[in-house]
Amino acid sequence: xxxxxxxxxxxxxxxxxxxIAPDANFAGRDEADLTDPESCAELIGHRQxxxxxxxxxxxxxxxxxxxxxxxxxxxxASPAAMAQACxxxxxxxxxxxxxxxxxxxxxxxxxxxxxxxxxxxYGQTKxxxxxxxxxxxxQYAIMRTSWVFSAHGNNFVKxxxxxxxxxxxxxxxADQIGGPTAAADIARAALTIAEAMTGDKGKGGIYHFAGGPxxxxxxxxxxxFRQSDLSPKVVDIPTSDYPTPAARPLNSxxxxxxxxxxFGIERPDWRSxxxxxxxxxxx
Numbered sequence: 001x002x003x004x005x006x007x008x009x010x011x012x013x014x015x016x017x018x019x020i021a022p023d024a025n026f027a028g029r030d031e032a033d034l035t036d037p038e039s040c041a042e043l044i045g046h047r048q049x050x051x052x053x054x055x056x057x058x059x060x061x062x063x064x065x066x067x068x069x070x071x072x073x074x075x076x077a078s079p080a081a082m083a084q085a086c087x088x089x090x091x092x093x094x095x096x097x098x099x100x101x102x103x104x105x106x107x108x109x110x111x112x113x114x115x116x117x118x119x120x121x122y123g124q125t126k127x128x129x130x131x132x133x134x135x136x137x138x139q140y141a142i143m144r145t146s147w148v149f150s151a152h153g154n155n156f157v158k159x160x161x162x163x164x165x166x167x168x169x170x171x172x173x174a175d176q177i178g179g180p181t182a183a184a185d186i187a188r189a190a191l192t193i194a195e196a197m198t199g200d201k202g203k204g205g206i207y208h209f210a211g212g213p214x215x216x217x218x219x220x221x222x223x224x225f226r227q228s229d230l231s232p233k234v235v236d237i238p239t240s241d242y243p244t245p246a247a248r249p250l251n252s253x254x255x256x257x258x259x260x261x262x263f264g265i266e267r268p269d270w271r272s273x274x275x276x277x278x279x280x281x282x283x
Contacts, residue, residue, distance in 0.1 A: 004194060005049035007032055007040065007082065008056035012150040013096060016187035017055055025049065034058075034074040037081035044085035051092045051194045054079055055187075057126075061100070062245040064122040075125035080132025087138035092197035092204065094190050099146040099178060099210070101127040104249020107177075109214070111255040112144075112206045120246035130206070141193045142206045143186070143259075146252045147220070150183035151280040160221050161281065164230035174218035174236035178252025179210030182273035189265050196263055203262065208254035211270030223271060227278050 004021060008014030009028030018026060025047060032040050034056055044052060058064060058074035079095055086093040100123030101116045118124040133140050149157040163170055189209050197203045215223075218236045225232060239248060256267045 003047065003049050005044065005047050005052045007034070007052070007054045010153075011055055011057070012148055012153045012155065012183035013186050013190070014055040015152050016150060016184040017053065017190070020184075020187055021191055034078045035070060037073065037077040040078045041081040041085040044082060044089070048089065049091065051094065051198050052082060052086050053094045053190050053194055054082055055096060055190070057096065058122070061120065061122045064125065065120060065245045068121050071121055071125045072128070075122070076128035076132060079129040080136060083133040083136035083138040083140055086140075087136050091139070092194060093133065093138045093140045094194050094197070095129070095133055095140065095142050096186065096190065097130055097142050097144045098123065098126050099144060099252040099254055100249060101130065101144065102249055102251075104251045106251050107253075108251075109253040109255040110208070110251075112208055112258055119249060122246060139197060139201055139204050141197060141204045143190060143193070143209050144206065144254065145181050145186055146178045146210045146254060147180040148183055148186065149180055149274070149277060151277050156180075156217070156220065157224055157274065157277060158281070160224045161228050161230065164225050164228065164232045167232055169233045169235065170221065171235045171237045171241070172218040172221045173239050173242050174216045175238050176248055176250050176252065177214050177216050179212055179214050179254060180220050180270040180274070181209070181211040182268065182270065182277060184276070185211065185268040185273055189259070192265055193263055205258075205262070207259040207262070208256045209259050209265065210254045210256060210267070211273060212256075212267045214253045223274065227275055
């Protein structure tokens with residue numbers, strides 16, 4: 001029982017975990033079918049790891065509105081089954097969740113104990129996953145994060161760089177506020193937590209982790225363009241001008257003080273992390 005088992009291989013956070021923890025064991029779709037909770041639990045029992053990180057999720061927010069059962073299995077049923085398996089082995093389970101468990105009301109950062117209220121299927125399945133993990137009896141850490149970006153996969157940074165090179169004017173939502181978070185920063189935080197929990201059975205809980213300072217999508221885009229030497233005009237628009245199948249929370253600000261006090265993990269400056277991502281994309 002000395003290996004670290006990580007669910008996910010191709011996602012943004014899993015890709016970064018593979019870079020900084022190459023000796024970990026990664027379970028992709030070929031080994032762990034996330035629509036089959038029992039197979040995920042069986043893999044944990046077979047591998048007998050020292051800790052488990054679940055970096056896999058159903059993240060297609062709009063598609064989840066119609067693909068409800070798949071989203072439920074991947075985001076709720078399988079994480080709960082993983083946690084139950086970890087409880088049976090008395091090992092830590094680290095799971096990545098989302099700001100979408102909140103309704104996005106108000107203008108203040110949300111702490112971990114504030115009332116949840118998902119606006120759509122994706123957020124509800126992630127919240128159901130959290131509840132299943134809490135009920136499992138496992139030693140767990142749930143990391144709620146937001147606005148994930150990296151040099152790989154589909155994300156806002158890559159989309160903006162593409163569009164910024166094609167157009168001289170872009171309309172971007174300015175009334176949704178949150179903390180852009182680099183996948184590499186999430187990966188480092190998850191590993192720090194896994195190691196701390198392995199050494200201290202009393203550690204764990206629900207935590208918020210997001211980049212700072214809080215910003216709108218429009219201002220995030222402006223910084224992406226500035227660092228990328230692109231100069232399209234950014235026109236601020238309200239969310240109501242950009243309708244999507246699933247509603248987005250307007251307020252995604254997260255109070256990240258608990259993860260600092262419990263694990264010494266500081267809130268990362270997303271502008272610095274963005275610089276690293278852009279350098280990688282340029283290379």
